[in-house]
Amino acid sequence: xxxKNRISLLVSLLFTILxxxxxxxxFVLYSNFRKEEFRDRLEIKALSxxxxxxxxxxxxxxxxxxxxxxxxxKLYDEKTLVFDSNYKLIYxxxxxxxxxxxxxxLKYLQKHKTFFKQQGNYEVYGVFYDTKDRDFYALISxxxxxxxxxxLFLRYTLVISYIFFTCICWVLTSFTVKKAMNPLSSFHxxxxxxxxxxxxxxxxxxxxxxxxxxIANEFNFMMDRIEVSYQKQKEFTAHASHELxxxxxxxxxxxxxxxxxxxxxxxxxxxxxxxxxxxxQLTELINSLLVLSKIDTKSFQNNEVHRIDExxxxxIEKLNKSFPDFVVLFEIEENDNLDTALEIxxxxxxxxxxxxxxxxxxxxxxxxxxxxxxxxTKNKQLIISILNxxxxxxxxxxxxxxxxxxxxxxxxxxxxxxxxxRIVQRILNLxxxxxxYTSTDIxxxxxxxxxxx
Numbered sequence: 039x040x041x042k043n044r045i046s047l048l049v050s051l052l053f054t055i056l057x058x059x060x061x062x063x064x065f066v067l068y069s070n071f072r073k074e075e076f077r078d079r080l081e082i083k084a085l086s087x088x089x090x091x092x093x094x095x096x097x098x099x100x101x102x103x104x105x106x107x108x109x110x111x112k113l114y115d116e117k118t119l120v121f122d123s124n125y126k127l128i129y130x131x132x133x134x135x136x137x138x139x140x141x142x143x144l145k146y147l148q149k150h151k152t153f154f155k156q157q158g159n160y161e162v163y164g165v166f167y168d169t170k171d172r173d174f175y176a177l178i179s180x181x182x183x184x185x186x187x188x189x190l191f192l193r194y195t196l197v198i199s200y201i202f203f204t205c206i207c208w209v210l211t212s213f214t215v216k217k218a219m220n221p222l223s224s225f226h227x228x229x230x231x232x233x234x235x236x237x238x239x240x241x242x243x244x245x246x247x248x249x250x251x252x253i254a255n256e257f258n259f260m261m262d263r264i265e266v267s268y269q270k271q272k273e274f275t276a277h278a279s280h281e282l283x284x285x286x287x288x289x290x291x292x293x294x295x296x297x298x299x300x301x302x303x304x305x306x307x308x309x310x311x312x313x314x315x316x317x318x319q320l321t322e323l324i325n326s327l328l329v330l331s332k333i334d335t336k337s338f339q340n341n342e343v344h345r346i347d348e349x350x351x352x353x354i355e356k357l358n359k360s361f362p363d364f365v366v367l368f369e370i371e372e373n374d375n376l377d378t379a380l381e382i383x384x385x386x387x388x389x390x391x392x393x394x395x396x397x398x399x400x401x402x403x404x405x406x407x408x409x410x411x412x413x414x415t416k417n418k419q420l421i422i423s424i425l426n427x428x429x430x431x432x433x434x435x436x437x438x439x440x441x442x443x444x445x446x447x448x449x450x451x452x453x454x455x456x457x458x459x460r461i462v463q464r465i466l467n468l469x470x471x472x473x474x475y476t477s478t479d480i481x482x483x484x485x486x487x488x489x490x491x
Contacts, residue, residue, distance in 0.1 A: 041219070041222075042215055042216060042219045042222075042223075045215050045219075046208075046211050046212045046215045046216075049211045049215070050204075050207055050208045050211045050212075053204070053207045053211070054204050054207070054208075057200060057203060057204060057207075058200060061196040061197075061199070061200050064192075064196060065192060065193060065196055068189065068192055069189060072182065072185040072186075072188070072189055073161075075185070076161060076180075076182040076185055077154050077161075077163055080154075080161070080163035080178050080180065081152070081163055081165060083116070083118070083178055084118065084163060084164075084165050084176040084177075084178040085165065085167065085176070087118055087120060087129065087176065087178075088120060088165075088167045088174050088176050091120060091128070091129060091174075115160065115179075115180055115181045115183075116131060116178070116179070116180040117130075117131055117136065117137050117178070117179045117180070118130070118131040118176065118177070118178045118179075119131075119137055119139065119176065119177045119178075120174060120175070120176045121144060121174065121175040121176075121177075122172060122173070122174060122175075123172055123173035123174070125141055125144050125175070136179075137157075137160075137162060137177050137179045138157060139177055143164060143177070144164075144175045146164075147164050147165065147166040147175050148166055148173070148175075150166075151165070151166045152164060152165050152166070157179065159181050160179045160180065160181055161179070161180065161181070161182065162177060162178070162179045163177075163178050163179075164176065164177045164178075221250045222250055225241055225250065225253070225254060225257075228241055229241075229257070232261075233467070237261065237264060237265040237268055238265060239261065240258045240261060241254040241257055241258055242254070243255055243258075275328075276328060279324045279325075279328035280328070282324050283321070283324055283325075283328075286317060286320060286321050286324065287321075289317055290314065290317050290318070290321065293310050293313060293314045293317065294314065296310055297310050297311060297314070342383065342384070342385070342386070343381050343382070343383050344381070344382055344383075344384065344386045344389065345380045345381055345382075346380050346381075346382045346389070346413070346420065346422070346489070347370070347380050347413060349386060349389050349390050349393060350393055350411065350413075350422070352390055353390050353393040353394040353397055354366050354368075354397060354411075356390075356394060357394060357397050357398060357401065360398075361398075361401050361407075363407050364401045364404075364407050364408070364409070365407060365408045365409075366397070366408075366409055366410075366411055367408065367409070367410045367411065368411050368412075369410065369411070369412040369413070370412070370413045370414075371412070371413060371414035371415065373414075373415050375415070376413075376415065378491075379415050379420045379491055380413070380420065382420070382469070382489055383469075384468070384469040385468075385469075388465045388468065388469075389465065389469070391461065391465060392461070392462045392465040392466060392487075393422075393487075395458040395459065395461055395462050396424050396458075396459075396462055396473075396485050396487070397409065397411075397424065398458065399458055399459065399485070400424050400425075400426040400483070400485070401426075403426065403428045403429065403483065404426040404427060404428050405427055405428040405429075405481070406427055408426065408427075409424060409425065409426040410423075410424070410425045410426070411423070411424050411425075412425075415491070418490065418491045419488050419489065419490055419491060420488070420489040420491060421486055421487070421488055421489075422486070422487040422489075423484060423485070423486050424484070424485045424486075424487075425478075425482065425483065425484045425485075426482075426483055427481050427482055427483075428481060428483060429481065430477040430480075430481060430482065430483055431475070431477065431483075436475060436477070439459060439475050440459050440460055440462075440463045440473070441460065442457055442460045459473075466487065469489065470489075470490055471487060471488055471489045471490065472487075472488045473485060473486065473487050473488070474486050474488070
């Protein structure tokens with residue numbers, strides 16, 4: 039899970055839990071408030087009835103029933119019972135509601151003065167009233183229909199609000215975090231695209247010093263040091279290659295002169311030819327390293343337009359000079375836009391080196407000294423396919439085929455240093471092109487070069 043998604047998830051979960059706890063707390067507090075408020079109403083009503091019976095001589099139980107029935111404080115399904123000190127019922131309201139009571143309830147009231155309990159949908163309040171002459175016990179039962187409706191309304195309101203605002207929170211959190219993390223996403227994309235050809239890439243940082251800007255500044259400082267080190271390495275390779283080419287050229291010339299001398303014994307000539315072959319391989323390695331060190335994105339210019347088929351023919355012609363027995367079967371796909379597609383912007387010499395290396399690779403590792411070259415177009419791409427028959431590479435070797443000094447099992451017995459395809463890839467990268475290798479069939483190797491039109 040990405041950091042962006044993790045932050046969105048954690049913030050949304052935190053808000054969901056907090057809002058859920060807040061809604062629950064509000065509901066519980068209001069439920070307790072309703073219960074206490076209804077208890078107070080029951081208490082007032084019970085004490086009022088007792089006081090009317092005790093203190094007003096003109097009020098008897100029938101008159102009290104009429105007063106109670108027409109009172110503005112009448113409760114829903116109200117039932118009132120009043121007992122004297124001998125637990126004898128002296129007053130009962132005319133409602134049909136019933137109160138489940140026992141002598142133990144009245145004894146409990148005498149000891150604890152009040153109680154409040156739930157009986158089904160009814161809430162019952164009991165109170166003990168002590169006067170100088172007599173003691174009274176009152177039980178009053180009713181349902182808080184009005185309060186329950188408000189409590190139910192509050193419950194539905196909290197549930198719907200919880201679901202609605204939770205969904206809003208998840209959406210807004212995801213959007214806000216995504217927007218806040220955009221600089222980091224851009225940072226990641228630029229880092230992902232950095233390779234040896236664009237080490238001059240830097241991350242733009244704003245004036246405000248937040249964490250991302252601090253990381254960007256440190257990254258830019260690191261890239262400065264890497265670029266300097268890389269340039270020094272390339273300069274060293276180029277200088278060393280130049281310095282080594284001169285003595286090697288002298289050695290090659292001297293050996294060739296000795297071999298050409300008629301006075302040189304045959305055995306010595308054979309020995310010197312072996313040495314000359316090794317020197318030529320060493321010279322080829324140095325030339326390859328020199329080419330790699332000169333391939334630089336900064337100094338590369340690709341404004342010139344060249345026809346890729348002409349460059350390919352030139353590469354084939356030069357290859358035939360070194361390998362006269364090698365046969366190239368050429369095919370070009372017919373297309374109305376082919377002439378335009380064959381025009382490629384880039385460096386002619388570098389493109390010729392790239393095509394020559396791929397063709398040479400097909401020649402060296404071919405089992406019949408033959409290769410097929412086809413030019414075609416597909417999905418706005420110019421494709422050059424080079425196919426030959428011979429030993430193929432394993433899956434592990436295919437993954438590393440474009441790494442420097444990489445040689446597969448099929449390279450045993452052949453000369454080379456494993457730099458040719460690396461040079462091809464570097465040159466094609468400069469031209470926004472790519473190269474792939476596939477083994478289409480048993481003993482079949484296929485290289486494809488893709489140029490974007």
